[in-house]
Amino acid sequence: MVELKTRAELEVMREAGRVVGTALQACRAAAAVGVSLLELDDVAAGVLADFGATSSFQHYHPHFAPTPFPRVMITSVNDVIVHGIPTTYRLRDGDLLSIDFGACLNGFHGDAAMSFVVGTAAPADLALIETAEKALAAGIDAARVGARMGDISHAVGKIGRAAGYGIPEDFGGHGVGRRMHEDPSVPNEGKPGRGLRLREGLVLAIEPMFMAGGQDKYTIDDDGWSLRTVDGSQAAHVEHTVAITADGPVILTAP
Structure with missing residues (x-):
């Protein structure tokens, strides 16, 4: 079931989003050659403690996974697309690191991710990250009252395809609220003008x-x-x- 949030609930979600944005920035600042993925997870856990928030990821057990997720942050290195579990692996010069983090505060969740290169960056990796960021911006811009879900999916997918990149099947975005994963799903590729009509209060x-x-x-x-x-x-x-409002899309997980 798709749930619409009130203005008051969006303000609570903004606070949860601030925890997420703060943790991602702290982990990006801490990520350096020789730092382990577990050490980055500890940084994220420290931010949760500072804000009195809880992890959206730790102990989460979706249907596709054999075991609950064991840590508070997702750390995906190089050819790992998503859902990488933090380990003792120590970052190397040139690693492309994607970090994904979720936090729950006062009953509502926030969820965000970023990708960056540790140390010396290969131009191809920078281009990949820049394209993903452009696609995210385009998807956010399409998230407007009266538009369709397919408009978001098309905005994201066409940028990735134009660059010649692959898009993993069956994985994409989702609704967020009192649960980290809510309806509806947000595919990373689709046809404009199709799908769920976007309404004010959808997150x-x-x-x-x-x-x-x-x-x-x-x-x-x-x-x-x-x-x-x-x-x-x-x-x-x-x-x-992202919250869909009468005034346009609002990013809730900005630091």
Whole structure:
């Protein structure tokens, strides 16, 4: 069921989003050559504690995963598209890192992700990230009262396809509210003018995921969580939680 949020509820969600934005910025600042993924997870956990918030991810157990997610942050390195579990792996010069974080505060969730390069960046990786960010901006701009879900999906997908990138099948954005994953789903590719009509108070996580190799298929690691490109090419993932309002789209997870 699709739930619309009141103005008061959107203000509460903005506070949850502020926790998310703060944690992502703190982890980006801490990410450096030699830092482990578990150490970044600890940084994110510290932000949760500072705000009195709880993790949207830790212990979350969706139908596709064999076990609950064990940490508070998702850390996906290089050819891992999404859902990477933090480990003792230490970041290396040139790693493309995608971090995804969710927080719950006062009963409402926020969810966002960013991708960046640690140390020396390959031009192709910067182009991949920039394209994902452009697609996110286009998807957000399409999230307006009276538009259709397909308008968001088309805005995201056409930018990725024009660059020759792959888009993982079956994974995309979602509604956000009292649960981290709510209806409706937000595909990263679609036809404009189709799908659910967007209404004031709808809150969506819009999250482009692009794969540099151009293929849409992926593999799943033995951990049952990490999605990986089939050809070993790099991947990028960016995301914001966005409210659809009468005044236009409002990003709730800006730092």
